[in-house]
Amino acid sequence: MVVVIDRDSYHLFQPSLLWLAVGSRQLHQIRRPLDRLRRKGIDVVTAEVTGIDPVTRTVTAGGQTLTGDAVIVALGVELAPDAIPGLAAAGHNLYSVDGASAIKASLDSFRSGRIVVLTATAAYKCPAAPYEAAMLIADALRRRGVRQAVQIDLYAAEPGPMGVTGPQVSAAVRQVVESKGITYHPEHQVVSVDPSARRLVFANGTNADFDLLVYVPQRRAPAAVRNAGLGNETGWIPVDRTTFETKFPGVFAIGDVTTVPLTMGKPLPKAGVFAHAQAEVVSANITNAWTGQGRRRLFDGNGQCFLETGDGSAGLGEGNFYGEPTPQVRLRRPSRWWHWAKVLFEKRWLYQWL
Numbered sequence: 001m002v003v004v005i006d007r008d009s010y011h012l013f014q015p016s017l018l019w020l021a022v023g024s025r026q027l028h029q030i031r032r033p034l035d036r037l038r039r040k041g042i043d044v045v046t047a048e049v050t051g052i053d054p055v056t057r058t059v060t061a062g063g064q065t066l067t068g069d070a071v072i073v074a075l076g077v078e079l080a081p082d083a084i085p086g087l088a089a090a091g092h093n094l095y096s097v098d099g100a101s102a103i104k105a106s107l108d109s110f111r112s113g114r115i116v117v118l119t120a121t122a123a124y125k126c127p128a129a130p131y132e133a134a135m136l137i138a139d140a141l142r143r144r145g146v147r148q149a150v151q152i153d154l155y156a157a158e159p160g161p162m163g164v165t166g167p168q169v170s171a172a173v174r175q176v177v178e179s180k181g182i183t184y185h186p187e188h189q190v191v192s193v194d195p196s197a198r199r200l201v202f203a204n205g206t207n208a209d210f211d212l213l214v215y216v217p218q219r220r221a222p223a224a225v226r227n228a229g230l231g232n233e234t235g236w237i238p239v240d241r242t243t244f245e246t247k248f249p250g251v252f253a254i255g256d257v258t259t260v261p262l263t264m265g266k267p268l269p270k271a272g273v274f275a276h277a278q279a280e281v282v283s284a285n286i287t288n289a290w291t292g293q294g295r296r297r298l299f300d301g302n303g304q305c306f307l308e309t310g311d312g313s314a315g316l317g318e319g320n321f322y323g324e325p326t327p328q329v330r331l332r333r334p335s336r337w338w339h340w341a342k343v344l345f346e347k348r349w350l351y352q353w354l
Contacts, residue, residue, distance in 0.1 A: 001043060002041070002042045002043065003042070003043045003044075003045060003066060003068070004034065004037060004042055004043070004044050004045070005045045005047060005049055005059060005061045005066070006034055006044070006045075006046060007046070007047065007048045007049070008034070008046070009033060009034055009035070009046045010031040010032065010033055010034060011031060011032050011033075011034050011353075011354055012030065012031045012097065013030045013031065013346060013349060013350055014095070014126075014272065015126075015272065015306075015342075015346065016029075016030040016346055017030070017094065017095065017096075017097070017100045018094075018100075018129065018132050018133055018136055018308060019136075020097070020100040020101065020104065021094065021099075021100040021101075021103040021104055021107075021133065021136070021137075021214075022103075022104065022107065022136045022137060022139070022140040023104050023107070023108075023140065027097065027101070030346070030350075032350055032354035033354070034046070034354070036354045037354070045061060045062065045064065045066070046062070047061040047062025047063075047064065048061060048062065049061045049075060049222075049224045050224055051224060051227070051228070052071070052073065052224050052225070052228040052230065053228070054071070054228055054229065054230055054246065054248035054251045055248060057069070057070070057071045057248075057250050057251060059071060068250075069250060069290075070250045070251070070252065070286050071250065071251045071252070072252045072253070072254060072279075072282055073225065073230065073237065073246075073251065073252065073253040073254075073257055074253070074254050074255045074257065074275065074279070075222045075224065075225060075257050076125075076222070076255060076256040076257055077125055077219040077220065077221070077222070077256045077257065077270065078219065078220050078221070078222050078223070079093065079095055079096065079217045079218075079219055080217055080218045080219060080220050081093055081120070081215070081217040081218070083120070083217070083218040083220075084120050084190055084191070084192065084193060084217075084218065085191075085192045085193065086192055086193035086194055086195050087120060087190070087193045087215060087217070088217075089193075089195040090193040090194070090195035090198065090213050091116075091118070091193070091210075091212075091213030091214060091215045092106065092212075092213065092214055092215070093215060093216075093217055094117075094129065094130065094133055094214055094215065094216055095125070095126075095129070095216060095217065103137075103214055106212050107137065107140055107141070107212075110141070110146070110150065110211075110212060111146055111149060112146065112149035112150060113149075113150060113151070113211030113212070114150070114151045114152075114153065114209065114210050114211050114212075115137060115150060115151070115152045115153070115210065115211065115212045115213075115214065116152075116153050116154075116155060116200065116208060116210040116212070116213050116214070117130050117133055117134040117137070117152070117153070117154045117155070117214045117215075118130075118154075118155045118156075118190060118200065118213060118214070118215040118216065119155070119156045119157050119158065119215075119216045120157065120190055120215055120216060120217050120218050121157050121189075121216075121217075121218040121219070122156075122157040122158040122159075122189070123158075123219075123267075124216050124217075124218070124219055124270070125219060125256050125269075125270035125271065126269075126270070126271055126272070126305075127161075127162045127163075127164065127269050127271070127305075128161075128162060128173075128305050128306075128307050128317070129216065130154065130156070130216045131154070131161050131162075131173055131177055131307070132307060132308040132309075133214060134152055134154045134177060134180075134182050135176070135177060135180050135182065135308065135309050135310045136308055136310050137152060137214070138152055138180045138181065138182060138310055139180075139310025139311055140310075142310075147181075151183070152180075152181070152182045152183070153182070153183045153184075153185060153208065153210075154177065154182055154183070154184050154185065155185045155188040155190070155200065155202070155208060156184070156185065156186050156187070156188065157187070157188065157189045157190070158186065158187070159186050159187050160174060160186055161173035161174050161177065162317070163266065164262070164264070164266045164267075164268075164269055164321070164327060165317060165319075165327060165329040165331075166326055166327060166329055169317060169329050169330065169331045172331050173307065173331065176307075176309055176315070176334065180309070180310065185208075187204070188202045188203075188204065188206065188208075189202060189203040189204070190202055190203075191203050193213070197209075198210050198211065198213070200213075219256075219270075220235060221234070221235030221236050221237075221257060222257065225237060225257055230246060230248075230251075230253065232259065234259065236257065236258060236259035237253040237257055237258050237259065238258070238259055239252070239253050239258050239259075239260065241260045241268075241299065241301075241322070242281075242298040242299050242300075243281065243282070243285060243298065243299070244258065244278050244281060244282050244299065252282045252286075254275055254278035254279050254282060255270070255272075255274070255275030255278065255279075256270040256275065258278075262321065262322070262327065263324055263325055263326070264325065264326045264327065268301070268321055269303075269321070271303065271305060273303045273304060273305060274303050274321075277299060277302070277303065278299055280297070281297045281298065281299045284296070284297045285297060300320070300322060301320050301321045301322025301323070301327075302318075302319070302320050302321070302322075303318070303319075303321055304316060304317060304318035304319075305317045305318075306338060306339075306341070306342040306345075307331070307334070308339065308342070309334040312336055312339050313334040313335055313336055313338070313339050314334055314335070314338040314339040314341075314342055315331055315332055315333060315334040315335075315338055316331070316332040316338045316341070317329055317330070317331045317332075318330065318332070
């Protein structure tokens with residue numbers, strides 16, 4: 001028996017929150033009921049995971065206790081906008097349904113002023129998303145005929161876009177962003193926000209005012225993971241980077257909740273493409289170990305990410321993030337082809353799995 005435990009009754013295709021924020025999607029188009037998994041013979045428990053005992057492979061959720069022959073921890077990250085004083089009250093969280101919906105409502109009535117897209121920390125899931133958001137917002141305003149009356153600034157805690165991809169790809173992404181008339185401010189770590197004055201305060205002593213704030217929040221490991229002794233000193237779960245086994249027999253961890261250091265010193269990005277590939281490796285290896293069917297697999301560090309640039313175009317970053325001495329990643333030039341490839345990926349994902 002396979003049991004899925006999830007706090008939500010719906011699966012949300014999170015990459016499409018960007019499109020929800022600019023009105024290209026409605027919520028019903030990007031989520032599906034998890035109960036549909038029952039048609040595949042999977043039991044679904046809708047509850048918050050409150051405890052994990054990795055020694056006995058026992059999970060506590062919604063007052064139930066479930067023990068498995070194998071446990072796969074895929075709890076992702078907890079978003080922590082409260083880590084920056086004033087942030088949650090001042091702006092809209094790009095990584096939540098409520099936040100994306102609020103961005104859409106705000107953009108509908110926005111006529112002039114200053115929009116700030118902010119990364120509240122140098123490390124966050126889906127490294128391309130804030131850069132895509134800024135470009136999609138610019139495109140949405142252009143289509144409404146008000147782009148010339150709106151200043152868009154992107155304040156980033158990191159020194160450059162998608163730094164783990166290497167200096168060439170990072171520079172190329174910055175060039176695309178700035179070509180859209182978006183002003184980019186790297187190495188600006190926000191320390192507080194004044195919601196009433198609509199002002200950002202940065203660690204380097206500078207301030208910035210805004211009329212509309214869109215932010216990517218800080219993140220932390222889920223409490224259940226931190227309390228279980230699964231995580232390291234940062235809270236994230238260290239794993240074998242090829243099999244995603246933890247130090248506890250029969251316990252695996254995949255996706256954003258893990259930490260996988262790369263040779264260059266940065267961790268493997270927290271992104272859905274890696275979680276999916278890791279899930280395939282873990283499921284294949286469990287099947288092989290228990291039934292002898294199939295073959296053992298190893299995660300090789302390959303991944304790709306679309307980069308929405310507006311105007312119905314997108315680029316594609318792809319390569320081997322386990323490359324030595326640095327990840328071997330390239331960025332394909334933005335085109336309509338890659339945008340429609342992303343649309344097709346969204347449709348196929350939702351149809352195939354749910």
